[in-house]
Amino acid sequence: MSVEERAPLTRERVLAAAMRVVDAEGIKALTMRRLGAELGVEAMSLYHHLPGKEALLDGLADALIAEIQAEAALRVDAAGWKERLRQTFLAARVVMLRHPWAPGMLGARTTVPARLFAYYDGIVGTMTGGGLSHRLAHRAVHAFGTMALGFTQELFRPEAAGGAADVDAAEADLTAMAAALPHLTAMVAAEAHDAADPVLGWCDGQTEFEFTLALILDGLERGAAGQR
Amino acid sequence: MSVEERAPLTRERVLAAAMRVVDAEGIKALTMRRLGAELGVEAMSLYHHLPGKEALLDGLADALIAEIQAEAALRVDAAGWKERLRQTFLAARVVMLRHPWAPGMLGARTTVPARLFAYYDGIVGTMTGGGLSHRLAHRAVHAFGTMALGFTQELFRPEAAGGAADVDAAEADLTAMAAALPHLTAMVAAEAHDAADPVLGWCDGQTEFEFTLALILDGLERGAAGQR
DNA sequence: ACCTGAACACCGTTCAAGT
DNA sequence: ACCTGAACACCGTTCAAGT
Numbered sequence: 001m002s003v004e005e006r007a008p009l010t011r012e013r014v015l016a017a018a019m020r021v022v023d024a025e026g027i028k029a030l031t032m033r034r035l036g037a038e039l040g041v042e043a044m045s046l047y048h049h050l051p052g053k054e055a056l057l058d059g060l061a062d063a064l065i066a067e068i069q070a071e072a073a074l075r076v077d078a079a080g081w082k083e084r085l086r087q088t089f090l091a092a093r094v095v096m097l098r099h100p101w102a103p104g105m106l107g108a109r110t111t112v113p114a115r116l117f118a119y120y121d122g123i124v125g126t127m128t129g130g131g132l133s134h135r136l137a138h139r140a141v142h143a144f145g146t147m148a149l150g151f152t153q154e155l156f157r158p159e160a161a162g163g164a165a166d167v168d169a170a171e172a173d174l175t176a177m178a179a180a181l182p183h184l185t186a187m188v189a190a191e192a193h194d195a196a197d198p199v200l201g202w203c204d205g206q207t208e209f210e211f212t213l214a215l216i217l218d219g220l221e222r223g224a225a226g227q228r
Numbered sequence: 229m230s231v232e233e234r235a236p237l238t239r240e241r242v243l244a245a246a247m248r249v250v251d252a253e254g255i256k257a258l259t260m261r262r263l264g265a266e267l268g269v270e271a272m273s274l275y276h277h278l279p280g281k282e283a284l285l286d287g288l289a290d291a292l293i294a295e296i297q298a299e300a301a302l303r304v305d306a307a308g309w310k311e312r313l314r315q316t317f318l319a320a321r322v323v324m325l326r327h328p329w330a331p332g333m334l335g336a337r338t339t340v341p342a343r344l345f346a347y348y349d350g351i352v353g354t355m356t357g358g359g360l361s362h363r364l365a366h367r368a369v370h371a372f373g374t375m376a377l378g379f380t381q382e383l384f385r386p387e388a389a390g391g392a393a394d395v396d397a398a399e400a401d402l403t404a405m406a407a408a409l410p411h412l413t414a415m416v417a418a419e420a421h422d423a424a425d426p427v428l429g430w431c432d433g434q435t436e437f438e439f440t441l442a443l444i445l446d447g448l449e450r451g452a453a454g455q456r
Numbered sequence: 457a458c459c460t461g462a463a464c465a466c467c468g469t470t471c472a473a474g475t
Numbered sequence: 476a477c478c479t480g481a482a483c484a485c486c487g488t489t490c491a492a493g494t
Contacts, residue, residue, distance in 0.1 A: 009477085032468065044469085045478050053468060107335040107381070117409055125411035134418035142436035143443055145373070146381045153335070153374045153381035181345055183353035190362035208370035215371055215451075219443040237458085260487065272488085273459050281487060 009041060011049045015059045022060065027101045030056075057105070061113040064102055068095045068150065069119055081130025082217050088123065089213055092150030093206075103151045123148060132224050140220050152212055154205070237269065239277045243287045250288065255329045258284075286339060292330055293343040296323045296378065297350075309358025310445050316351065317441055320378030321434075331379045351376060360452050368448050380440055382433070 017038045022030050032053060036043035050056050072091040078084045096102055120141065127137040146153050178185040192202050245266045250258050260281060264271040278284050300319040306312045324330055348369065355365040374381050406413040420430050 031466090033466090042479055044480085047469080048477060104336060108332060117412060121409040121412045124415050128411060128414070134415045138415055138419050138431075139436065139439045142380060142382075142431075143440040145440070152370060154370075181349040183356060184345060184349040186356070187352050187362045187366055191366050203366075203370075208367065211367045212371040212373070215447040216443060219447050223443075259485090261485095270460055272461085275488080276458060 009039065009045060009049055011059070014039065014046055014049050014056070015063055018056060018060055019063060022101055022105075023099060027105050032056075054111075057109065058111060058113060061106060061109055062115050064095070064099065064106070065113050065115040065119055068092045069115070069122075071095050081126050081132065082221060084126050084130075085123065086213060086217060088126070089144070089147050089150065090210075092148060093209060094150070096150035103146070103149075103153075106149060107153070120148070130224075132220070136220065136223055140216075143216050143220070147209075147213060147216070152209055237267065237273060237277055239287070242267065242274060242277050242284070243291055246284060246288055247291060250329055250333075251327060255333055260284075282339075285333065285337065286341065289334060289337055289341040290343050292323070292327065292334070293341050293347055296320045297343070297347055299323050309354050309360065310449060312354050312358075313351065314441060314445060316354070317372070317375050317378065318438075320376060321437060322378070324378035331374070331377075331381075334377065335374075335381070348376070358452075360448070361455050364448065364451055364455060367451075368444075371444050371448070375437075375441060375444070380437055 014035070018030060018035055021035060021038055025034075032043040032046055035056075036046055039045075046056075050059065068091065071094055072088050075091045076084055076087040078087055124137050124141065127140060128134060132140070141148075188202070242263070246258060246263055249263060249266050253262075260271040260274055263284075264274055267273075274284075278287065296319070299322055300316050303319045304312055304315040306315055352365050352369065355368060356362060360368070369376075416430070
């Protein structure tokens with residue numbers, strides 16, 4: 001189907017095709033047979049360029065880290081460690097928003113993409129270069145958690161396929177919900193009221209991401225002041 | 229194999245058996261056929277008590293939240309919102325350490341376990357009851373992220389099956405690594421030196437968990453003071 | 457009503473055979 | 476060296492049949 005159908009297969013072409021499939025159809029669609037079809041080839045041919053499905057996913061994870069590094073290189077231009085980290089993590093978030101399948105895929109992985117070490121090395125270097133101790137830099141890496149990859153771990157993010165019937169049912173016993181979940185109901189009522197702009201309003205990911213980021217960065221800054 | 233082999237199948241017995249299988253053999257071992265065998269029954273019989281595999285995993289997630297709630301009920305006895313949250317999240321962590329498969333399983337889930345709403349309702353109630361605004365409580369819920377479920381999202385946690393050959397290979401070009409990853413190498417050297425007790429030493433999860441928890445709780449407390 | 461056996465439509469992967 | 480077709484050992488799930 002694609003232009004380069006007749007070109008010889010390489011590891012790079014296989015990974016590029018995998019990225020295309022997964023961006024267009026999601027991670028579940030990425031089967032060896034489907035990927036073979038994308039390249040105009042039998043599934044078995046892929047094994048000459050990658051040892052198996054695990055290696056394919058490893059390669060995909062690695063390609064994603066590379067894209068995050070590239071995006072950060074384009075954007076990070078500040079001098080201070082705090083602002084540099086902020087820019088780094090916001091760049092990572094942009095990449096993750098381009099690939100909605102990525103958080104779940106990375107979370108399910110048990111092996112470390114080789115490129116991740118180099119990526120984190122740069123982050124640690126930014127902190128120690130800014131005067132943070134190795135101990136505080138170490139703690140910071142853990143505190144940021146998945147933030148360095150562009151997402152706070154929002155478990156159970158809402159699905160694209162919403163059930164209209166469920167919404168109706170939910171509305172029907174909204175009063176029952178208010179009784180069972182008084183604090184959540186009150187919070188939604190108070191917060192939704194303030195959300196004039198739907199993009200910046202209720203549970204907007206960007207707002208929450210930046211709040212958490214600032215919270216942790218400010219806390220580290222205070223810790224860095226205390227360590228002297 | 230089990231004592232209750234002849235008792236009639238119920239949804240509860242199926243879920244209890246699933247929890248047994250997954251605790252003993254991991255999430256990959258949980259197939260409909262394997263679960264049937266655990267109960268001395270054909271795989272197809274399970275469909276009379278659960279609609280399918282998705283519902284089985286939903287049930288497992290729900291049972292896990294229930295266990296977290298029960299553990300918290302046993303332990304949380306403080307008066308202030310800050311200490312109550314600290315105890316709540318440490319209780320959740322204990323449950324997660326009992327079920328190492330749980331973080332990955334919850335992270336892969338796309339639907340929300342019903343019980344999670346009630347669990348978060350209690351957490352929000354603790355904060356608003358302590359004087360935090362709905363806005364700050366909302367931001368806090370996002371900032372805590374998976375901490376309420378007992379884990380910071382440590383992507384790529386080390387596997388149980390370690391490759392000795394890989395360790396040897398890694399040692400062989402340790403100098404090469406030091407050149408390629410100078411900041412990480414320096415951090416490991418500095419931090420590992422201080423780690424007299426291996427349990428409390430390098431990358432101990434409990435230490436990192438409590439550091440991040442305190443960082444966020446302190447930041448919220450400051451935010452709560454600022455909101456008046 | 458509950459459980460079964462055979463079958464269906466998929467997977468990842470092995471292997472002998474082609475070119 | 477690279478690709479193929481058939482096959483193997485699995486999955487979740489359907490369905491007609493048993494009791």
